[in-house]
Amino acid sequence: MDARDSRVFGPLPRVCRPARSSLSRRVFRGARLLPVGAALGAVILLGGCSPVPERAAAGSARAPEAGVPRSSDQLQRDYQRVIKDVLPSVVQIRAGDSLGSGIVLDGKGHVVTNAHVVGDETTFKVTTATGEQELSAKLVSSYPPQDLAVVRLDEPPEGLKAARFGDSRKVAMGQIVLAMGSPLGLASSVTQGIVSATGRTVSEGSSGGGTGATIANMVQTSAAINPGNSGGALVDLDGKVIGIPTLAATDPELGSGTAPGIGFAIPSATVRTIAGQIVRNGKVTDSGRAALGITGRTVLGAGFSPSGVAVVTAREGGAAHKAGIRAGDILTALDGTKLTTIESLTEALAADRPGQRVEVAYTRDGEPHRARVTLGET
Known part of the structure; x- marks a missing residue:
């Protein structure tokens, strides 16, 4: 086994188990989510140690125009062209003792990934799809509320290729x-599927490595996403990145x-x-x-x-305060969406924008009230 095979299939660093948490009830009652930024070495052993196959060469044929049926040969050539590109x-x-994926943003060595991939680390080792050696990188900034982070290579290699981003x-x-990514540590792996739904609001939880982020407008896909895929690329057949794989659902049963x-x-x-x-700004x-500009907690009823x-x-001066909401009030609904927990409030706000006007229902000393609130920003 050569050096590259040893790196991919040999003993992996100890890694943390991905967190499991409740998926937004707006999406899927009873399901749970798992951030997919790290892999367990033992899992790889279950699949044997066969080498990673070389990528197939792309065909020279151009992609068919939109709306024109693709033959199986044409579709295969499309896949191979996109993979090569x-x-x-x-x-x-x-990142320390865990593995994840990332997407090159520019020739200066900026790479975007998930915040739960970088965790608390500030220095990293990055391996490109065509590289044999790990490159050093440092954290630029992490933004856990959207589970995104950017790292920068200390010495970007010549010819570093930036990805093209599409309009999600x-x-x-x-x-x-x-x-595309490194599921279970298997670098340069590709899986295929379809867009199953759009506009999902999903919460990943904060235990076991998750950031606790509640993210709106996520793309649901049937393409296999496994630990290690986090921070990688979800790509359309035009070769454009339309999303970053971040979470996989788990079934409690x-x-x-x-x-x-x-x-x-x-x-x-x-x-x-x-x-x-x-x-641009380092942050x-x-x-x-x-945001409503409050801190809150879940209250229990009957x-x-x-x-x-x-x-x-x-x-003081926040959105709720300006609308007359005070400490001790109990929020029960936002624009008609029932609020039962602090998580449900986070989910309800995830799809809204700063400056948007919403109606908040609340009780004060047992009496119902309503207020029109102009939302602020986190």
Whole structure:
């Protein structure tokens, strides 16, 4: 086995188990989510130690025009063309004792990945799809609320190829997509599927390595997403990145097993906004995330079931404070969406924008009230 095979299939660093948490009830009642930024070495052994196959050469034929049926040969050539074009822009990231993936943003060595991939680390080892040696990189900034981060290579190699990003707002159900990354530590792996749904609001939880992010407008896909795929690329047949694979659903009835064909990717529109700010400014200066300007906690009602969000503090000058909401009030609904827990409030706000006007229902001393609130920003 050569040096590259040894690196891919040999003993992997000890890695943490991905976190498991509740998937937004807006998406899928009873399911759970798993950030996919790290792999267990023992899992790889179950698959044997056969070498990673070489990528097939792309055909020379041009992709058919939109709306024209593809023959099986044409579709295969499309796949091979996209893989040849995009895979050099997808890297493997070693963050301490865990592994994940990333996408090259520019020739200066900026790479975007998930915040849960970088974790608390500030220095990394990055391996390109065509490289034999690990390259050193440093953290530029991490933004856990959107589970995104940017690292920069200390010495970008010559010919480093930046990925092209598509418009995730135009992504449609049924669209064919490819997921590229390093699942289970297997660098330069590709899986295929379709866009199963768009506009999902998903919470990943904060235990076991998750950031606790609640992310709106995620792309749901049937392409296999496994530990190590986090931070990689979800790509359309035009060779454009439409999302970053981040979460895989798990079925409680299967124990720790993932639910086949249910994965989620952060949309490219969000990636470009957040990563772009980090590259330009070294940090996120405009999150685009709506906020009420409160700290709160879940309150229990009859039968000890969650029944609302108690306002612990309402920041002076914040959105809620300006609308007359005060500490001690119990929030029960936002624009008609029932609020039972602090998580449900986060999910309700995830799809809104700063400056948007919403109606908040709440109780004060047992009396119902309503307020029109102009949302602020986190």
